Amino acid sequence: MGRTSTARDRLRDSACELLHTRGYAAIGVAEICARADVRKGSFYHFFESKQALTIEVIDTHWQAQRTAWRERLAGPEPAVDRLQRLITWLVETQREEWQATGRVDGCLLGNLAIELSNQEDAVQQRLTAAFDEQAAFVHATLAEGVQDGSIAPEYADQTTAKAVVAQIEGAVLLAKLAGDVKQLDNLWPHVRRLVAVTSPRLERSHQLPQIS
Amino acid sequence: MGRTSTARDRLRDSACELLHTRGYAAIGVAEICARADVRKGSFYHFFESKQALTIEVIDTHWQAQRTAWRERLAGPEPAVDRLQRLITWLVETQREEWQATGRVDGCLLGNLAIELSNQEDAVQQRLTAAFDEQAAFVHATLAEGVQDGSIAPEYADQTTAKAVVAQIEGAVLLAKLAGDVKQLDNLWPHVRRLVAVTSPRLERSHQLPQIS
Numbered sequence: 001m002g003r004t005s006t007a008r009d010r011l012r013d014s015a016c017e018l019l020h021t022r023g024y025a026a027i028g029v030a031e032i033c034a035r036a037d038v039r040k041g042s043f044y045h046f047f048e049s050k051q052a053l054t055i056e057v058i059d060t061h062w063q064a065q066r067t068a069w070r071e072r073l074a075g076p077e078p079a080v081d082r083l084q085r086l087i088t089w090l091v092e093t094q095r096e097e098w099q100a101t102g103r104v105d106g107c108l109l110g111n112l113a114i115e116l117s118n119q120e121d122a123v124q125q126r127l128t129a130a131f132d133e134q135a136a137f138v139h140a141t142l143a144e145g146v147q148d149g150s151i152a153p154e155y156a157d158q159t160t161a162k163a164v165v166a167q168i169e170g171a172v173l174l175a176k177l178a179g180d181v182k183q184l185d186n187l188w189p190h191v192r193r194l195v196a197v198t199s200p201r202l203e204r205s206h207q208l209p210q211i212s
Numbered sequence: 213m214g215r216t217s218t219a220r221d222r223l224r225d226s227a228c229e230l231l232h233t234r235g236y237a238a239i240g241v242a243e244i245c246a247r248a249d250v251r252k253g254s255f256y257h258f259f260e261s262k263q264a265l266t267i268e269v270i271d272t273h274w275q276a277q278r279t280a281w282r283e284r285l286a287g288p289e290p291a292v293d294r295l296q297r298l299i300t301w302l303v304e305t306q307r308e309e310w311q312a313t314g315r316v317d318g319c320l321l322g323n324l325a326i327e328l329s330n331q332e333d334a335v336q337q338r339l340t341a342a343f344d345e346q347a348a349f350v351h352a353t354l355a356e357g358v359q360d361g362s363i364a365p366e367y368a369d370q371t372t373a374k375a376v377v378a379q380i381e382g383a384v385l386l387a388k389l390a391g392d393v394k395q396l397d398n399l400w401p402h403v404r405r406l407v408a409v410t411s412p413r414l415e416r417s418h419q420l421p422q423i424s
Contacts, residue, residue, distance in 0.1 A: 022331065023235075023237060024237075025234075025236075025237035026237035103330050104329075110326070110385060111326050113385055113388065113389040114322070114385055115323075115327060117389045117391065118234075118316075118317060127389055128389055162395070163383070163398065163402040165386065167378060169381070169385050170379055170381035170382030171375070171378040171382070173326055173378070173381050173382070174325075174343065174374060174377065174378050176329045177325040177339055179330070190375040193405050193406050194402060
């Protein structure tokens, strides 16, 4: 049992790494097995297909990410500070990967969304669920921000929450293209504009350059 | 000569369509040739490799797009109105494709950036040049907006221009994932927040909900 579950985990971890760095169409079952050190004949004992394994990779990845999103967005601080903590953490995960590998592989879920949305219905549904949850997390935080006064009420809607997710994905795309995580240094200031924070501290920092 | 140039054009057009709908790794030279109705043996008379053809597709696509970007951003109107015209046109091109095919295939350049940035240096360089030009177009328009008073001076910088491009790419990614072009309906209002337009008309609409 121990050995069996290890082989399954190794297949999933290898697929996750290959999907993240190379994409779906570029990799095959043989390569996943070779990296996992699992015989190809055993693959189909665990997974019906590359698609089925990909869905498990998405589920496992988003399960871990979901916990991290929830933790960053929880706490007694004003909602805008919690949103900033989430963005800072997202950028930090890209930076750590960049320092370790010299590459920006971007967002696994965003990469697969771009590659497979029009081609693999089951994958598309899983990715849609994950991105909907991301937008719902942001939306809930914006609503809390209206209560604590850190978010402008007219910007605490569902479409703004989606625009925040879009800004994250788009900025990560450009950082991946540039191979440079420093492209994400301004992600938080830009997200902050989308949610039109009314914090006096922010207002001050905006006005400073115009005072002199 | 006429027939030769037609075969070459057909290969490029077929590759463009296949790259846009399915991506790079998922398609092969044989499939491109079949769709173009060109014998596979002839392919290498015109192109050294799938990569070389992909680079020509990118160049041809961005050459046409560049002209369209330039036209939408030119004119005597305030810069913010010209930026809105660009965004409206970008959304309209996605809508026309959606109406014709029932799909949102997204941005060809963004799709290839996600798939190939870490894997194909020559492609990455071409895409970087195209996205840098997009950001430069937006940046120039923001600078003009400072002059005509339609853009906030502190937001007319290079990083804001990149954030506008990121917002476009991220929103198109989510529309592609949803298979629904209506996800782009709010792209302009969100871009407008990023550039912090100081138009009195906009200020009024922001303050209306708080007046009563």
